[in-house]
Amino acid sequence: MTAAHLQAGTLGALRLANRIVLAPMSRMQADEDGLPTQAMADYYAGYARSGVGLVITEAVYTDAAHSRAYFRQPGIADARQARAWARIAGAVHAAGRPVLMQLQHAGRLAEPGLHACALGPTEARAMGLAWQTQRPYAEAPVRAAGASDIEALVRGFADAARRARAAGFDGVELHGARGYLLDGFLSESALGHLEARLRVPLAVLRAVREAMPDGLLSWNLSLYKMDDYRYQPPGGRAEIEAIARALVAAGADVLHVTTRRALRAEPWGETLARTVREAVPDCALIANGGLHSGEDCDAALAHGGAQAVSLARALLANPDWFARLREGRALRAYAPGMEAAPLSC
Numbered sequence: 317m318t319a320a321h322l323q324a325g326t327l328g329a330l331r332l333a334n335r336i337v338l339a340p341m342s343r344m345q346a347d348e349d350g351l352p353t354q355a356m357a358d359y360y361a362g363y364a365r366s367g368v369g370l371v372i373t374e375a376v377y378t379d380a381a382h383s384r385a386y387f388r389q390p391g392i393a394d395a396r397q398a399r400a401w402a403r404i405a406g407a408v409h410a411a412g413r414p415v416l417m418q419l420q421h422a423g424r425l426a427e428p429g430l431h432a433c434a435l436g437p438t439e440a441r442a443m444g445l446a447w448q449t450q451r452p453y454a455e456a457p458v459r460a461a462g463a464s465d466i467e468a469l470v471r472g473f474a475d476a477a478r479r480a481r482a483a484g485f486d487g488v489e490l491h492g493a494r495g496y497l498l499d500g501f502l503s504e505s506a507l508g509h510l511e512a513r514l515r516v517p518l519a520v521l522r523a524v525r526e527a528m529p530d531g532l533l534s535w536n537l538s539l540y541k542m543d544d545y546r547y548q549p550p551g552g553r554a555e556i557e558a559i560a561r562a563l564v565a566a567g568a569d570v571l572h573v574t575t576r577r578a579l580r581a582e583p584w585g586e587t588l589a590r591t592v593r594e595a596v597p598d599c600a601l602i603a604n605g606g607l608h609s610g611e612d613c614d615a616a617l618a619h620g621g622a623q624a625v626s627l628a629r630a631l632l633a634n635p636d637w638f639a640r641l642r643e644g645r646a647l648r649a650y651a652p653g654m655e656a657a658p659l660s661c
């Protein structure tokens with residue numbers, strides 16, 4: 317019998333040749349203008365050829381103002397960047413696989429030195445060391461987004477989604493996780509009750525839905541933050557359920573539930589994927605976190621009721637993941653820093 321992760325399926329309106337998704341993974345190797353390169357086209361097409369059922373790109377910044385998170389991050393903030401991305405969508409499609417672009421606004425998690433002043437839900441700075449430069453986030457000033465900033469960032473997401481769709485992407489995923497701007501709004505206790513925290517994320521989701529009526533729209537959801545791995549929502553399980561329902565009501569076709577370990581129960585005794593599944597039974601789900609082998613993927617699919625699973629570190633360390641499993645060869649372990657190696661697949 318074919319293993320569950322190798323079976324064909326669907327994700328919303330997309331048909332998948334199998335249930336394995338290349339998770340969004342920032343490699344930070346665009347050129348200095350945020351233009352994606354030919355090496356990136358070869359890299360994404362290589363994953364498609366290797367067998368993954370769906371490619372989700374690394375996080376792509378949406379506007380030229382404050383959205384950029386990393387040095388050498390690719391953007392889709394203008395027509396020139398969009399044209400370069402069209403080559404990548406074409407290369408993945410030529411390899412026979414669908415592709416979503418992940419759209420991101422950095423918020424207060426922009427690398428120190430990238431912006432004179434980052435934009436956040438409040439003036440609060442991120443904690444600890446920045447991911448790419450290892451400089452203290454505390455070095456980077458943050459300004460609380462006002463009404464005109466919010467209007468501009470919502471428009472930034474909508475325009476970016478329109479460009480991505482016109483460039484040939486099958487849809488977009490909004491980076492609503494890990495403390496970047498959208499998740500920052502969702503989790504910022506200083507903004508008050510959940511309804512207030514949902515205001516900007518839902519405005520972005522609705523605007524993107526309107527800008528891209530026929531593309532697949534995914535939302536990447538996590539509890540943990542880049543600068544707070546232990547974060548738990550103040551309202552626990554009920555809050556997660558309310559967030560999931562609100563995202564789907566505002567137009568999300570897919571919830572991409574991302575954790576450090578997909579099969580680990582949260583403090584309320586259930587995995588995040590399971591809780592989301594029960595809250596929005598009709599929404600397509602991708603489960604993510606700590607999955608390495610084919611058996612891990614099958615266990616996550618069986619447990620969480622997800623349509624697909626996504627892998628980041630296992631596919632980074634093993635661009636030939638499918639071939640290794642087919643041929644019974646051992647998988648390589650991920651080592652921190654692999655993302656900085658030249659792109660290969």
Ligand SMILES: Cc1cc2nc3c(=O)[nH]c(=O)nc-3n(C[C@H](O)[C@H](O)[C@H](O)COP(=O)(O)O)c2cc1C
Pocket residue numbers: 339340341342343373374375418491493536574575576604605606607626627628629630655
């Ligand atoms: C090198 C690297 C880069 C990442 N970049 C992104 C990103 O651009 N967007 C995103 O949503 N998640 C990003 N993530 C998180 C992964 O998508 C994933 O949620 C996380 O690594 C857990 O999955 P895994 O155990 O399969 O690695 C990144 C992870 C790694 C290891």
